[in-house]
Amino acid sequence: MAEAHGALAEQFEELPQQQEASMLGMWTFLATEILFFGGLFMSYIAYRSIYSQAFAEASKHTIVLFGTINTAILLTSSLTMVLAVHSIQENNVKWTIRHLLLTISLACAFLVLKGFEYRQDLHENLWPGPHFKTGLPPQAQIFWFLYWAMTGLHALHVTVGIAVLSVMAFLAGRGKFSATYYNPIDVTALYWHFVDIVWIFLYPLLYLINRSS
Amino acid sequence: MSSTIIPKKIFIRVWAALLVLLLLTWSLAQLNLGKFNAVAALTIAVAKMLLVILYFMHVRYSSRLTWIFVAAGFIWLVILVDLTLSDYLTRGWVPGVPDKTWEHGVWPAPQKD
Numbered sequence: 001m002a003e004a005h006g007a008l009a010e011q012f013e014e015l016p017q018q019q020e021a022s023m024l025g026m027w028t029f030l031a032t033e034i035l036f037f038g039g040l041f042m043s044y045i046a047y048r049s050i051y052s053q054a055f056a057e058a059s060k061h062t063i064v065l066f067g068t069i070n071t072a073i074l075l076t077s078s079l080t081m082v083l084a085v086h087s088i089q090e091n092n093v094k095w096t097i098r099h100l101l102l103t104i105s106l107a108c109a110f111l112v113l114k115g116f117e118y119r120q121d122l123h124e125n126l127w128p129g130p131h132f133k134t135g136l137p138p139q140a141q142i143f144w145f146l147y148w149a150m151t152g153l154h155a156l157h158v159t160v161g162i163a164v165l166s167v168m169a170f171l172a173g174r175g176k177f178s179a180t181y182y183n184p185i186d187v188t189a190l191y192w193h194f195v196d197i198v199w200i201f202l203y204p205l206l207y208l209i210n211r212s213s
Numbered sequence: 214m215s216s217t218i219i220p221k222k223i224f225i226r227v228w229a230a231l232l233v234l235l236l237l238t239w240s241l242a243q244l245n246l247g248k249f250n251a252v253a254a255l256t257i258a259v260a261k262m263l264l265v266i267l268y269f270m271h272v273r274y275s276s277r278l279t280w281i282f283v284a285a286g287f288i289w290l291v292i293l294v295d296l297t298l299s300d301y302l303t304r305g306w307v308p309g310v311p312d313k314t315w316e317h318g319v320w321p322a323p324q325k326d
Binding site for chain 1: 218219221224225227228231232235238239241242243244245247250251254255257258261262265266268269270275276278279282283285286287289290293294297298301302
């Protein structure tokens with residue numbers, strides 16, 4: 001096991017131990033990410049419980065078609081991500097790279113759609129401030145502040161994900177990974193699935209609840 | 214640890230289940246179910262999250278130690294939500310204390326449901 005082309009860092013006894021350590025490290029980072037987004041989700045819950053009617057009115061102006069397609073895109077990108085890990089476990093570098101590139105493409109498609117959606121939102125004056133869309137209760141601006149903050153922070157995470165995935169695809173192309181050593185891809189996958197999970201909650205909270213009330 | 218390779222067809226099935234849940238949650242949102250709308254949407258979101266965590270993030274096949282690390286992240290989130298809501302949801306429970314404290318500050322008054 002331990003002979004795999006210098007993949008084993010010297011503080012570890014064997015590769016499985018190194019693998020587990022990197023998984024635990026990533027989950028620790030994700031715990032901080034859960035709380036990072038958790039603060040925004042908490043704001044949403046608190047303000048929604050106070051201004052439930054204004055939130056219901058405000059959320060009817062999100063574009064559910066964009067949100068739904070983007071959810072499907074991100075869920076699919078999680079599949080291609082997990083297949084990239086699967087491919088490298090089978091020592092298939094070619095398909096690892098292909099799946100990584102597919103994941104990157106889907107992530108880019110998500111951002112492009114989000115961009116079109118943002119343009120439409122801005123066109124309808126849904127940016128909180130003095131020029132905010134008329135005819136909505138003033139507290140609707142709180143909803144729209146949270147919309148921009150949460151989807152913006154999420155989009156930033158998607159962008160970082162694209163950068164990291166690109167590095168992984170590059171390194172895989174340089175032959176850095178094999179079935180015995182693929183920790184960086186595994187760790188990147190955990191990050192990517194986390195970004196997917198955040199969206200899994202943003203989608204119902206911003207687009208679905210009160211859609212037809 | 215994750216030396217046993219998870220069969221590819223499991224991932225395909227999980228992905229199909231996720232898309233079915235997406236369709237389900239979108240369909241339910243088209244109906245007016247009152248408070249049940251929020252309950253249904255969030256229940257489905259939790260189900261999707263569990264599928265992603267258990268299979269895509271292969272926690273189901275990971276060590277007990279990993280389970281503890283995963284749970285720890287969520288326990289802190291529960292503390293955050295629980296302690297905050299124990300303030301917001303209990304305002305007005307104490308006799309003689311105004312139940313809508315924000316009405317006395319600069320916050321706009323909340324709307325009645």
